[in-house]
Amino acid sequence: MTSEPLSITPPSTAPRPAPAAHALPVTGQAIPHFPLIASHFAVGFGWALLGGAGLIVIAPTLAGGTFLDSRVLAVTHLFTLGCLTTVITGVLYQIFPAMLGIGERSRRVAWLSLGLMALGTALLVVGLLLGQRAAQGLGWLALFAAVFGTAWNLLPQRRKAPRNHQLGLYVSYAHMNFGLAILVAGVRIGDAFGWWSTPRLGLISAHLHLALVGFVTLTTFGLGSRMIPMFFGSRSPIPAWYDRAMPRLVATGVMGYAAGTIAAIPLVVAGGIAAMAAAGVLFCWLGLRWFRTRARRVLDPATAFLTLALTSLATAIPLGLVAAATGLRHPGVPLAYVVALMLGWAVTLMLGVSLRVLPTLTWQHRFASRIGRPGTPTMPMMLHAGLGWTALAAASAGLPALVGGLLTASPVTVRSGAVLFALAITATAVHHVRMMLIGRVRPAHDQHPHHPVVQ
Amino acid sequence: MTNDLAIQPDMTVSAVATRYPDTVPVLARLGIDQCCGGSHSLEFVARAHGLDLTTLLAELEAARGK
Numbered sequence: 001m002t003s004e005p006l007s008i009t010p011p012s013t014a015p016r017p018a019p020a021a022h023a024l025p026v027t028g029q030a031i032p033h034f035p036l037i038a039s040h041f042a043v044g045f046g047w048a049l050l051g052g053a054g055l056i057v058i059a060p061t062l063a064g065g066t067f068l069d070s071r072v073l074a075v076t077h078l079f080t081l082g083c084l085t086t087v088i089t090g091v092l093y094q095i096f097p098a099m100l101g102i103g104e105r106s107r108r109v110a111w112l113s114l115g116l117m118a119l120g121t122a123l124l125v126v127g128l129l130l131g132q133r134a135a136q137g138l139g140w141l142a143l144f145a146a147v148f149g150t151a152w153n154l155l156p157q158r159r160k161a162p163r164n165h166q167l168g169l170y171v172s173y174a175h176m177n178f179g180l181a182i183l184v185a186g187v188r189i190g191d192a193f194g195w196w197s198t199p200r201l202g203l204i205s206a207h208l209h210l211a212l213v214g215f216v217t218l219t220t221f222g223l224g225s226r227m228i229p230m231f232f233g234s235r236s237p238i239p240a241w242y243d244r245a246m247p248r249l250v251a252t253g254v255m256g257y258a259a260g261t262i263a264a265i266p267l268v269v270a271g272g273i274a275a276m277a278a279a280g281v282l283f284c285w286l287g288l289r290w291f292r293t294r295a296r297r298v299l300d301p302a303t304a305f306l307t308l309a310l311t312s313l314a315t316a317i318p319l320g321l322v323a324a325a326t327g328l329r330h331p332g333v334p335l336a337y338v339v340a341l342m343l344g345w346a347v348t349l350m351l352g353v354s355l356r357v358l359p360t361l362t363w364q365h366r367f368a369s370r371i372g373r374p375g376t377p378t379m380p381m382m383l384h385a386g387l388g389w390t391a392l393a394a395a396s397a398g399l400p401a402l403v404g405g406l407l408t409a410s411p412v413t414v415r416s417g418a419v420l421f422a423l424a425i426t427a428t429a430v431h432h433v434r435m436m437l438i439g440r441v442r443p444a445h446d447q448h449p450h451h452p453v454v455q
Numbered sequence: 456m457t458n459d460l461a462i463q464p465d466m467t468v469s470a471v472a473t474r475y476p477d478t479v480p481v482l483a484r485l486g487i488d489q490c491c492g493g494s495h496s497l498e499f500v501a502r503a504h505g506l507d508l509t510t511l512l513a514e515l516e517a518a519r520g521k
Contacts, residue, residue, distance in 0.1 A: 233483020235476060295480030356488075363503065371502050378505035380486065 032097045034365040036110055040090020043118055045429045047082025051075055052422030059415035063405055065331030074128040079342055082121040084216050087350050089150055096154055100161035100168055104153045113149035116142045133192050140189055144182055151175045166243040170222025173247040177214025177254055181207050206258035213276055214254035216346050221246055221283050228306050231356055233295030249279045273324050280317045301388025305352025308396055312344025336406040344399045351428045359383050362435055377438055387431040395424035462515045464498035464508060475519040
């Protein structure tokens with residue numbers, strides 16, 4: 001017994017009616033809006049590039065086991081908020097119309113939320129770097145408004161969706177966790193203002209897991225359970241119980257962990273950790289099945305990135321369990337766990353998905369209407385295998401160096417890993433910039449004569 | 456020429472993949488998936504990917520008949 005099959009609706013290139021003057025933009029329609037999606041990816045990649053550069057700078061600090069350093073916290077938020085949350089939001093604006101059959105409530109709110117997310121991330125990062133509590137507080141307000149806007153724009157649509165409701169369930173649970181993460185962050189910022197006193201480490205750990213596991217990882221477990229087997233060409237079915245169990249397992253685990261950590265109840269913490277680990281093992285098991293049954297026997301850069309992400313997730317689980325057992329006696333272990341989960345799983349998955357989704361969407365947006373005309377590039381021409389493989393090689397070498405360097409407290413190894421991972425992000429970003437420039441740099445009639453064209 | 460075949464050029468990628476799951480490996484090998492372009496017809500997808508439509512249909516039919 002399997003979950004319901006995916007069904008897809010018309011592409012972003014389909015013509016749509018113009019909105020009436022002074023009315024909200026066309027709402028709820030099942031047509032993904034490419035500029036909105038692409039802008040989320042562009043902003044996300046911008047933050048990822050900054051995060052990669054910051055990772056190189058903070059490498060010695062990380063290797064020394066210092067994780068409460070303001071620069072470490074700033075770089076972490078560049079990846080979690082700036083990169084991952086922004087890109088996930090962009091993917092949701094594609095997935096809701098394409099897979100659930102219903103779009104956002106208001107496109108204007110979507111753009112506004114993107115702007116607030118960028119503003120909030122910038123204020124928070126600057127506030128952390130400079131120790132400016134006011135900037136942190138303003139950033140928190142902007143982020144709260146951004147997440148509220150996205151939730152208002154998408155979550156109610158789940159109930160009206162004609163299909164794939166279970167994907168909306170992941171998004172709802174994940175946003176609930178994100179809301180709690182922001183709430184915990186607000187409590188922490190209030191502590192910094194001197195309004196009250198809270199357990200710092202407990203709050204930070206709870207906040208990190210609510211955001212990274214409860215929001216980012218749960219969303220990727222939902223969307224990834226459809227995208228990864230599709231990209232592998234796997235025919236291994238998704239068990240029907242998976243969609244019922246996974247959102248509840250992750251949400252229960254992460255909320256139990258957060259509550260137990262803040263209230264210092266070891267048994268509740270242990271239960272939360274067990275639930276989160278079980279969810280991770282379950283997803284890895286499915287990932288292994290998808291990989292083994294893949295039709296695409298020879299991997300391309302995108303599917304190789306997905307394989308690397310799954311491997312990193314499988315690495316993060318035992319690291320997390322060891323970190324829970326050893327606490328802060330060996331700070332390199334929890335740091336290696338966070339790096340494996342945040343960079344190895346989530347950011348690497350984002351790079352792989354972008355290498356598959358963006359070329360298709362870009363081609364559809366820019367060239368679908370020109371199909372059949374001389375000089376129109378084909379969809380495979382959007383890909384540059386060299387850049388994709390360069391990014392994959394850099395990430396494949398960089399992640400083990402980062403994790404290994406943190407475990408052995410080697411600044412040189414950590415910095416080498418950081419440089420390589422930053423290169424992976426840069427090469428992927430260059431790939432996408434090149435893709436956007438195809439057909440713009442040279443006019444269509446001046447294409448290279450050896451490039452195949454659509455006849 | 457293709458009238459007597461089950462898979463027709465005007466069928467969408469999603470329809471083919473859903474109705475004939477044995478064709479999924481062929482689509483995957485050619486880099487065609489349902490994520491962002493599943494609503495396109497096979498004829499459109501063949502042109503988009505620079506593939507010969509007759510060859511694509513033949514491969515899908517062969518996979519379907521296995």
